[in-house]
Amino acid sequence: MKEIVLGIDQNVERAAVQAETVIDLFDIDNTRAYLLHDFVDNLEGASVTQVEAVKRAQENLEDAGVAVELREGSGDPAESILETAEELDADAICVAGRNRTPAGKMLFGSVSQSVVLNTDRPVLICSEAETA
Structure with a gap:
């Protein structure tokens, strides 16, 4: 069985992609x-099950027949x-890229970039589809 870790942020469309x-x-x-x-700041004590982006990705994956676990x-x-990914010995990591200016990347960093540079696992970087 292939095990894939998907890093899901708050963006529902990126999670669907x-x-x-x-x-x-x-x-x-x-x-x-x-x-x-x-959760970077989780003062309300929210759970992963309450995150709309996670719910969308879970629904799409399960509807297609993919086994899903929430973390x-x-x-x-x-x-x-x-x-x-290390704990699970995952076969791959999937993250969502987002458009940032070079200054934004320098100031805030890039999760995708950090993941790519710090793992020996394959990393899929997904982008939102262009909408007309």
């Missing part, structure tokens, strides 16, 4: 998707993704 990418690229009958949402972390998202 990540789910569709997994469905398109992997044998859905032989894949388990771990949906990880990282949550706290702190630095890239570190949570990398630690989860």
Whole structure:
């Protein structure tokens, strides 16, 4: 069984694209998707089950027949993704890219970039589809 860690942020459309990418690229009958949402500031004590983006990805994956498990972390998202992938000995990591200016990347960093640079696992970087 292929095990894929999907780092899911708050963006519902990016989460849907990540789910569709997994469905398109992997044998859905032989894949388990771990949906990880990282809470940087979680003062309300929210759960991963309450995150709309996670719910959308889970629904899309399960409707296609992919086995899904939910995970949550706290702190630095890239570190949570990398630690989860290591813990699960995942076959791949799937993250959603987003458009940022060079200054934005320098100031705020890039989760996708950090994941790519700090793992020896394959990393899929999904982008939102252009809408007309």
